[in-house]
Amino acid sequence: AAATLGIxxxxxxxxxxxxxxxxxxxxxxxxxxxxxxxxxxxxSACSFSPEHGSRSxxxxxxxxxxxxxxxxEESWLFLSNSPALERLQLEYCHExxxxxxxxxxxxxxxxxxxxxxxxxxxETGAPNLSIFHYQGPIIQFSLGDALxxxxxxxxxxxxxxLSGYVPKELPKLGPNLETLSLMSAxxxxxxxxxxxxxREKFIHLKHLELxxxxx
Numbered sequence: 001a002a003a004t005l006g007i008x009x010x011x012x013x014x015x016x017x018x019x020x021x022x023x024x025x026x027x028x029x030x031x032x033x034x035x036x037x038x039x040x041x042x043x044s045a046c047s048f049s050p051e052h053g054s055r056s057x058x059x060x061x062x063x064x065x066x067x068x069x070x071x072x073e074e075s076w077l078f079l080s081n082s083p084a085l086e087r088l089q090l091e092y093c094h095e096x097x098x099x100x101x102x103x104x105x106x107x108x109x110x111x112x113x114x115x116x117x118x119x120x121x122x123e124t125g126a127p128n129l130s131i132f133h134y135q136g137p138i139i140q141f142s143l144g145d146a147l148x149x150x151x152x153x154x155x156x157x158x159x160x161x162l163s164g165y166v167p168k169e170l171p172k173l174g175p176n177l178e179t180l181s182l183m184s185a186x187x188x189x190x191x192x193x194x195x196x197x198x199r200e201k202f203i204h205l206k207h208l209e210l211x212x213x214x215x
Contacts, residue, residue, distance in 0.1 A: 007034075011042040021045040021069050030057050043068050050078045057082040061107075066091040072098045079105065086110070094118050101126050103144070132173075138165075146174030150204075153181040162194065162210065177202040181209040 014023045024047045029035040040062040047069040050057075060082050070078070070093060079085065080102050089112040090096070097118050101108065103125030110131040113122060121140040132143065133153040143149065152173055162182060173180075180202065191210055199205055 006037055008037055009040040009042075010038050012046060013042075013044040014046065016045045016067065021047055021067060023047065024049065027051070030059070035059075040064075048078070049074055050081070058084055060085055062087045064089045065093055068093050069095055071095050072100070076100050076102075083107075088112070089114075091115055097121075098123065100124075103127065143173065147176060149174045150176060151179040152177060153179075155183045162212075173202075175202065176204050178204050179207040180205060181207075181211070183211040183213060 012023075012025065014021075016022075023045065025043055027048065027050045030038065036059050039059055041060055042064040044066040045068075048065070049070070057078065058081075061084050063082070063085060064087075068090075072095075075093075075096055079088075079100075083104060084107055085105055086107045087110040088101075088108065089110075090099070091114045093116045095118060096116055097120050099113065099116075099119060099122045101111070101122075101124035105126045106128060108124075108126040108129055111122075111124065111126075111129060112131070112133040113119070114133075114135040116136060119136060119139055121142070122134070123142040125144045127144065128148050129143070129146070130148050131151040132149060133151075134141075135155040136157070138156055180198065191212065195208060195210065198208060
């Protein structure tokens, strides 16, 4: 009811009821004249359910969801119809088991995923993804050729062994990384050899942060 033609940012943060979102965001707003100017959508404590066959969310460039109820299928439908999206951030979206991002998102530059406890995998074919930040348990990543990826920040819990993780997973991040931040459990060996290996692998690396936490 508050949205009018000309609004380019919309933020909605209704209260949780018994720790759960109760409000259903009206996705049909974007198919009306007054919703077509919205470029930035920030939702918290809502249900977001785009219908099959829905028209494009073509004006959206920035999306920030926190405590939003949206399934893997609904997120795929939504993203497939958001061709102008540049930035996507998901926090505490616990119903997404697999986050799939279509290759049609040519403008997507930044992807941040935090504390989505049911998430098992992230798959993206977005060709121009430059920033990838992740916080949560160990999951499967598929980042395409990752040629444009430059900034990676990963905080994984429960703590994991960095020395065992790097040889298997880090090659997936592409050769052009400039910033890399990783958190690890106690390491049995020295970190210096790992640092050398990372700098040899990523020859464009400008900032490297390896954080060790105790048991």
